[in-house]
Amino acid sequence: MLTVNHFILLSAILFCLGAVGVLIRRNPLVMFMSIELMLNAANLAFVAFSRYLNNLDGQIFVFLILTVAAAEVAVGLAIIVAMFRARENVDVDEVNELKG
């Protein structure tokens, strides 16, 4: 029998995987995909809680979050593409002109 706990556990695992991905991967595209994983972990938690609490708000939030995530993709990919055009290299360890 699946309970809300299973869903929340899964969402927590996904969230942690995403966070670890952002911290250890060095390609901005992969880092960005990890961030999307974190957002979707939050979506899963919202849907699970919404079902558990009998409160439809949580499901509506998921629509809002998906919209925001789509906007974020547009902006993020645009910046990454501009970076790639300028230096033909997008490894974040080599993007290091700014320091101090």
Added chain:
Amino acid sequence: MPILVPDINLRIIAPALIVTVTAIVVLLGELVTPAERKRWLGYLSIAGLVVAAFAAFSLWGANASGFSGMVVADNFGLFLTLTIALSAALSILLSIPFIHAHEIDQGEYYVLLLASVAGMIVMATATDLIVIFLGLELLSLPLYILAAFQREDTRSLEAGIKYFLLGAFSSAFFLYGIALVFGATGTTNLAKIAASLAQSAGSPMLSIGVGLLMVGFAFKVALVPFHWWTPDVYDGAPTTVTAFMSVAVKAAAFGAFFRTFQFALPALALDWRAVAAVLAVLTMTLGNVAALLQSNVKRMLAYSSIAHAGYILIALVAMSANGLSSALFYLLAYTVTNLGAFGAVIALSDGARERLEIKDFAGAAREHPLVALALTICLLSLAGFPPFAGFVGKFLIFGAAVETGWAWLAVIGVLNSLVSVYFYLRPVVQMYMSEPAEGWSGIRVAPLVALALLIAVISVIALGVFPAPAIALAAGGLIR
């Protein structure tokens, strides 16, 4: 089955609406404006911001809430709205000559800036965690693009990419925090969260959720240890964008920060106040010590903005009516002061060639005595010298902390202010005591930059000498 009519009250979101409409008009206007007339789009944007400010002023004292308790027009949110509109208008005044000199004068610059302002206003007036999140994203997404607006310059692109990755990362933390708070309390409405917590004790899940919310806010206002993006992003972004980001984002994010923690989570105050106090100490100390080591003015001001976030956090720890009003006053004072400092840095630049190293300022006082004086006044105000705005702000915040039994925190704040005097005075010493470097001749300060600088400096002095009206306005801004 009854159909519920949505509680739509456009009047209370009028300021955000007006800014949004202005952004759309500017976006359409950009299509029909010839390249040499792009500055009119800037004037149009300022006009929209002025109208939005009047709309906010007409709502003063209305204390109305709308959209089923999602948004509120209380004086706290309106004061922040006015602060944000002022900072955006001054930033645009600085931007018009700046983006022309750097050959990035496209109408989209103003559109993105206005879109970000709309997000800030939403964030400052939201009373629901989901609306705060939407405001946060609407605020952040245009700023990612603005940071990378100098597309030809890899430094600007680097700032954009860093800001984007870390901003999106922090948004994910914030969002997961909202999800956990929703799970623990069954609502995302701030008032209902407070009511729910007053009846039942918290759970571990709630504590984790609140912790994640704090991480999200800490990223946005740049609290140590979530500050490492700040110096790089502030350094690489176009200077006018840095000026705008350093003040307006803080006003909006601190508004939501105060509203969430002081209004929705007083039941957990024992825990988060201790955490916030530790963050405040770390932020002030590390911000000021790191600023001591900088040779670049933009990086120095970036670390100084981190330190100022620490001072404002003291007002949150105090968690009192005076703390709240002192934070509002401080945000206003910091806005005009920091914009004045950035305005002076922009005024001293030579066309597209900017002087950003502190040693470049040598002898500026002889060539540009008025700009040097303005920069001196703003830096003294940032350091907290009377009779300038920064002094009154610090006085109010430290006073609020002492009143509520956090005297040790105020003492650390005062000690930090003393440390900060050293690095704020370094450019001043360079300007007045050193021999002029070459290349000063023939630099003319753009009239719009001079106007912005004049407004900022007059505000800094006025808020410092006659602070009473602004304090009264801020004190009327208590959350219901």
